[in-house]
Amino acid sequence: MSAVRTVLGDVPGGELGVCDAHDHLFFASPRLPGEELRDAAAARAELAAFREQGGGTVVQWTPYGLGRRAADLPALSRETGVHVVAATGLHQDVHYDQDTLAALRGRAADVFVAELTRGIGTSGVRAGLIKVAGGFHALDAHARWTMSAAAEAHHATGAPIAVHLELGTGALDVLELLCGGAGVPPDRVILGHLNRSPDPVTHRQSAGSGCWLAFDGPSRGNHATDWRMPDAVRDLAEAGFGDRLLLGGDTTAASARSVDGGPGMPYLLRRVAPRLALAVGDELVRRVLTENPARAFAVDWH
Incomplete structure (x- = not known):
């Protein structure tokens, strides 16, 4: 029986409720000095604020070595009533020191x-997805290595693979590597940040493979995506791909949290969803936030 692997155990996909399909409760990278997400109290407040807007699940894409704080996630989930899904995997190499990467070779x-x-470390918390990352319009050696490892882990477990696309680019190269070369079923691949490169042809080609397309990161003020995203989603829906779409917030900096004055997780439901509904209707938005993630993250674990 398929189930979503949350930090409190496996649950049926139908129990997720409204899902933020890509976000971060904890995240720390040398690429974002001073913006680390390390405060458990702030994470709790952010989850509670998301819950107040009707949220039911947050999928944390923070991978290995970037401050996941897996041991803190079960208590946060229990205290707020929000399901949380944790990730394994690796980000781009610029987020790590060379000793960390060398220790993982092979x-x-x-x-x-x-x-x-x-489980992650000694926490006993099991990850529910594998997160990897591509580069800008290209896949370097690190991306190919981590994606090959992710594909191997997928074949051993059934876990979905979520992919950070740098500025939304490289989608077709990722699909060629994971699905064409490594044999990962397209419906086990989630492409992130497609809103950052609003190319309707690439979007439709990617969706046509059967993969999932995540439109995330409305908190990113340096990407003119909020006003373009509804058109991209409408184009895909009109092409028959409304059942392949996901929405997320991708809060990666402390200043972007709602409890620290930014838009944060609640913004996805407070502003993004209503704006999107004007373009595609309430029913499609409901399905994108509930039914689609219930299928995207559910796995026949083995």
Whole structure:
């Protein structure tokens, strides 16, 4: 039986409720000095604010080595009543020191599988997806290595693979590597940040493969995406791909949290969803926030 692997255990996809399909409760990278998400109290407040807007699930895409704080996630989920899904995987190499990457050479897939099946570190919290990342219009050696490891871990567990597309680019190269070369079923691949490169042809080609398309990051003020995203979603819906779409917030900086004066997780439901409904209707928005993630993150675990 398929289930979504949350930090409190496996649950049927239908129990997720309204889902923020890509966000971060904890995240720390040398690329964002001074903006680390490390405060558990702020994470709790952010989840509570999301819950007040009708939110039911947050999928945290924070991968290995970037401050996931997996041991803190179960209590936050219980206290706020919001399901939380954790991730394994690796981000771009610029987020890590070379010693960390060297220690994973030849064993990344094994680490991913262990975190999906046994737990992250000593926390006992099992990851529910694998997060990897591409580069700007290209896949470098690091991306190819981590995606190959992710594909191996997928074949061992069934876990979905979520992909950070740098500025929304490289979608077709990712699909060629994961699905064409590594044999990952397209419906187990989630492409993130497509709103950052509003190319309708690439969007439709990607959706046509059967993968999931995530439109996320409305908090990013340096990407003119909020006003373009409804048109991109409408184009895909009119082409028959409304059942392949996901929405997320991708809050990666402390200043972007609603409890610190930014839009944060509640903004997805407070402003983005109503704006999108004007373009595609309330019913499609409901399905994108509930039915689609229930299928995208549910796995026949093995």
